[in-house]
Amino acid sequence: xxxxxxxxxxxxxxxxYACEVHCxxxxxxxxxxxxxxxxEVGPKPVRGIPRLNFVFMPCFHCEKPWCVSACxxxxxxxxxxxxxxxxxxxxxxxxxxxxxxxxxxxxxWDKGSGxxxxxxxxxxxIDKGLKPACVTKCTAHALKWISAEEASELKRKRYAQxxxxxxx
Amino acid sequence: MVSxxxxxxxxxxxxxMTALEAARSEGIDIPTLCYHKALGPQGVCRLCVVEAEGPxxxxxxxxxxxxxxxxxxxxxxxxxxxxxxxxxxxxxLLANTTPSEQLIEIAVKLGVEPARFRSARQDPCLLCGLCVxxxxxxxxxxxxSFSGGExxxxxxxxxxxxxxxxxVGCGTCANICPVQALRxxxxxxxxxxxxYGAVVNRLELVECEICGLAHTTRKFMDSVLARLxxxxxxxxxxxxxxxxxxxxxxxxxxxxxPDGDSVS
Numbered sequence: 001x002x003x004x005x006x007x008x009x010x011x012x013x014x015x016x017y018a019c020e021v022h023c024x025x026x027x028x029x030x031x032x033x034x035x036x037x038x039x040e041v042g043p044k045p046v047r048g049i050p051r052l053n054f055v056f057m058p059c060f061h062c063e064k065p066w067c068v069s070a071c072x073x074x075x076x077x078x079x080x081x082x083x084x085x086x087x088x089x090x091x092x093x094x095x096x097x098x099x100x101x102x103x104x105x106x107x108x109w110d111k112g113s114g115x116x117x118x119x120x121x122x123x124x125x126i127d128k129g130l131k132p133a134c135v136t137k138c139t140a141h142a143l144k145w146i147s148a149e150e151a152s153e154l155k156r157k158r159y160a161q162x163x164x165x166x167x168x
Numbered sequence: 169m170v171s172x173x174x175x176x177x178x179x180x181x182x183x184x185m186t187a188l189e190a191a192r193s194e195g196i197d198i199p200t201l202c203y204h205k206a207l208g209p210q211g212v213c214r215l216c217v218v219e220a221e222g223p224x225x226x227x228x229x230x231x232x233x234x235x236x237x238x239x240x241x242x243x244x245x246x247x248x249x250x251x252x253x254x255x256x257x258x259x260x261l262l263a264n265t266t267p268s269e270q271l272i273e274i275a276v277k278l279g280v281e282p283a284r285f286r287s288a289r290q291d292p293c294l295l296c297g298l299c300v301x302x303x304x305x306x307x308x309x310x311x312x313s314f315s316g317g318e319x320x321x322x323x324x325x326x327x328x329x330x331x332x333x334x335x336v337g338c339g340t341c342a343n344i345c346p347v348q349a350l351r352x353x354x355x356x357x358x359x360x361x362x363x364y365g366a367v368v369n370r371l372e373l374v375e376c377e378i379c380g381l382a383h384t385t386r387k388f389m390d391s392v393l394a395r396l397x398x399x400x401x402x403x404x405x406x407x408x409x410x411x412x413x414x415x416x417x418x419x420x421x422x423x424x425x426p427d428g429d430s431v432s
Contacts, residue, residue: 039417055417066404070395072306073206091206093302094343100384100392103403105412114343 002061002083004121005151006135009158012142015040015054019134019143026122026133033108035059035119036134056143058134059106059119061085067118070101076116079123086120089113172241181237188216188232191245198232198245199254199274201261201346202296207305209234212296213346214257215274219244229253255280261294268292268347291327291364293349299328299341309391311335311369330368335361337371337385359385376408378415383408 015038023029023036036058043050065085067076075091076098078084087098087107092115098107099116107118122132130136131145146154169180174191181190186209191198202213211234221227222241229250232243244250258280261271266287271294297314304310311334315326328349337359339352351362354373361369373382374389393401407415 037413037417039414041418041420055420057413057417064397064400066396066400069397069400070392072308072395075206093204093206093306093340095302095307095338095340096384096388097338097392097395099409100389101396101400101404102409103405103407103412104416105407105409108409 001063001148002085002121003148004061004082004084004126005146005148006056006058006121006132007144007146007151007154008056009142009144010053010055012140013038013054013056014140014142015052016139018137018139019056022133022137023119026125027117029117030110030112033110033117035108035117056134057104057106058121058132059085060104061121066101066103067098067107070097072097076107082126084121084123084126085118086123087116087118089115089117092116170237170239170241172237172239172243174243175245183237185237186233187218187220187235187237187241187243190237191218191232191243196245199278200233201270201274201294202298203233204298204302204344207298207301210296210298210301213261213294215254217250217253217257219247219250251278254278263287265289265292265294265347268349270347291349292347293328293364294347295328296346298344298346299350302340302344303335307336307338307340307391309334309336309338312341328363330361330363332369335369335371336387336391337361337369338388338391354382356382374406376411377406378411379408381408381410 017038019036020034020038024034027035036056039055039057040052041055042052061083065078068078068085072095073091073093075088077086077088079086094114094116096109096116099109107116110117125132135143135145169182172179172181172190174194174196177194179190179194188198188203199215200213201215202210203216211231214231216232217229218232219227220230220235220241220243222238255278258275258278262275266289300312300314303312311331312328315329342350342352349364353360353362357373359371359373360367371385371387374384374386375382389406393404
């Protein structure tokens with residue numbers, strides 16, 4: 001697990017896809033690869049009204065990443081200082097082992113360069129003290145850039161609130 | 169760190185860095201066809217030649233991919249001699265193959281007239297060996313080799329040969345080939361590996377458990393699984409990347425509030 005976490009408040013998310021758009025713009029991605037995804041789940045009836053949920057799916061930057069274990073060249077790496085998992089493009093031979101191995105379908109294929117690409121939490125922005133592009137441009141402030149510890153705290157609080165007040 | 173000079177630009181580079189990597193890090197363009205950082209120097213295409221001199225080294229021409237920087241090294245990447253040599257090298261590569269788009273692009277850029285010689289080969293293969301090396305050292309399959317290798321070695325290899333049993337069908341060879349002498353073609357159930365325009369292997373594709381998309385070969389999936397730890401393997405499911413994401417997002421879909429009228 002990276003020391004960072006992108007928390008999504010699904011009650012705030014309006015499914016505008018600004019996170020995906022800004023991610024692609026910032027990372028200059030061609031048609032095809034998408035680092036973060038909004039997955040529509042539903043619609044399911046809630047109190048007689050159809051409701052759609054938008055689930056934000058970035059890379060989880062696993063503690064023991066499948067992609068890093070599978071990579072035969074060492075191109076897929078976990079950054080020691082903060083646990084961010086990224087691809088060193090110059091070392092990638094394009095074998096797609098990471099794409100086959102990742103249980104969450106995170107590594108993406110860039111046909112133009114013939115290399116695997118993935119979410120690196122915009123590590124160049126992080127190193128400048130900024131937040132990832134998806135979080136920065138989230139129109140509804142549904143995404144929060146927090147530490148992994150804060151994430152569990154936030155989730156607990158929200159769960160307690162829902163128990164007390166009923167779901168939003 | 170060692171200090172070197174590239175075209176009169178003073179640089180401090182880490183120990184062991186090649187002249188080619190150093191030049192690229194400074195945005196100096198040295199053409200290559202057979203170089204890939206993950207596979208190390210090949211020294212086959214010779215396009216990356218530079219003039220080099222330094223303590224203990226008289227001014228000479230060397231391939232920069234295989235030239236490790238040392239204290240006091242000076243290289244010249246675009247001297248008149250180098251530009252003229254590169255043109256000759258491209259001319260010879262053009263002469264020895266049925267030129268690929270990539271080679272023609274380099275030829276045009278360097279101002280080489282094409283078709284100075286009649287091509288000896290009916291395919292674009294430069295025999296650079298990137299496919300052989302990546303298959304052996306990265307994938308670990310060693311399905312590709314040079315003809316005339318092993319026993320009865322010849323000095324000059326004639327072509328690339330495929331061992332169908334060893335091939336896992338990953339397609340890395342086709343991806344890394346600088347001139348598309350190798351290609352991968354997928355049909356609904358089968359992947360074919362095409363070398364010099366002829367099918368050299370057929371492999372079974374596996375279908376995603378959810379959507380049925382034929383997304384990779386069974387042999388490649390097994391070889392990737394073999395690299396995972398036991399605990400990682402236990403959680404593995406045969407899903408295409410798109411279904412992997414959706415499947416997990418739907419599991420998180422439990423965040424829906426319960427369907428009922430208890431809350432007004």
